[in-house]
Amino acid sequence: MNDVELRQLVPQVLSVLVRRGADFATAEDAVQEALIRALAAWETDEPCDPKGWLITVGWRVFLDMTRSDATRRDREVRFDTEPPSGGAPSADDTLRLYFLCAHPDLTSSSAVALTLRAVGGLTTRQIARAYLVPESTMAQRISRAKRTVSRAGVDRPGDVRTVMRVLYLVFNEGYSGDVDLAAEAIRLTRQLAVLVDHAEIEGLLALMLLHHARRPSRTRPDGAIVPLAAQDRSQWDTRLIAEGVTIAQAVLARDQLGEYQAQAAIAALHADASRFEETDWVQIVEWYDELLRFTDTPIVRLNRAVAVGEAVGAWAGLAALADVDEHIPRRDAVAAYLHEKNGDLELAARLYADAARNAPNLAERDHQIRAAARLNDVRRRL
């Protein structure tokens, strides 16, 4: 059994424990403990019924936790020591877990952590490493999240939109530590799409697949950014693209458009071009206009300005940029690109240097300073 197969069992085991009367917070700790024991014990000797093993061990751990808790409070133990029997966990149980972990009362970072642990089956240590915080901090974040959820009421109906937002946040975190969070987000979104029929979930899944397909070409081995125009498209994962395009087409035909579907449509148009020059920018601008109807944010407007610059011309892109809030990240970078395209190298070089100064991360800072140096070099040679 591989790591992913093991982790797939986690929400099922947790559901069984909760169904048998365990409170969510303690049951979740118990399953985590069972998972950590499984990771150690199964290296040498894998049980023939892994799920049964996890349920048995998880239940025992839960009893121990409850007992020591009960002893502290001088109370009777209320549960049988024998693992009680019960029906197999249903799809609804797993869906309820998704909703619970993305509870609207949770902050984004708490919802992300709780989802990765209770639904994703990752250990606290793995989640902590992926988000570059100490393990004790992440453990604390998760237990506070569980307290919030318990207080807020476990039975409140969930909102599929908050679940999608959490999964999208996980996807965007990318890759650090030993866990590929983007791949994990895709796995969890795939699972969610099986549990609920919702056009936007299909859209989100298609969007993730199409972005993920291009990941190998987006950075150099040393971490440097490769812009879309310079990417080696032979590195794109054609299998993921085919799957993403198929899902996107099917869901767009249902005529229940939403923001994730519009973004998936844009991603599909990029993936469809075998060369940068063949990109259908006119259609991409149309999809950005659709996207604005659902989510009119400065970032969407910024990206639309880039598309307009390609579809119509740099001057038109600059005109579109005039509507974009001056203070949002990457605006200088887009302005620099459009001015370079428009032939104003001096202004473009200055804007690239500004973009480097305001870059939100090191890779982008290096990328913008490279662009500034390149343009200044060209200008010296003129």
Place this chain on the structure above:
Amino acid sequence: MKAATEAAVTHKENTMAKYLLLKHYQGAPASVNNVPMDQWTPEEVEAHIQFMNDFASRLEGTGEFVDGQALAPDGVWVRSDGEGRPPVTDGPFAETKDLIAGWMVIDVDSYERAIELAGELSAAPGAGGSPIHEWLEVRPFLAAPPNFTH
């Protein structure tokens, strides 16, 4: 007296110490090779980035690297304005005298080693391919109290 001797021995056996190498945007004396990075040639930029990556991985290899971070230039001053009131913020100030750009934390055997490494980092290549010779600030961490067995 005996305890003091033991303490001295313990200290000598465990001399690893952490140092902070601080790089300033502003506030440090000017570098010898002081040219803004956007005025370098693309090759010079590339060489510099390569040097910085290599430096960190080399210290990881020797077991001396602890942490490296860069800071965005824009920060604000914040202070409490009393209970029940939101904190007061001020800035950012373009003319701030001292502006930290980033740091590297190293865990090394001696003060001399810390100085040696800071010197190497200061010699990162810059304009014209020559070392920048920028001023870096080296600050020892205050250590946790030692764990004696009496």
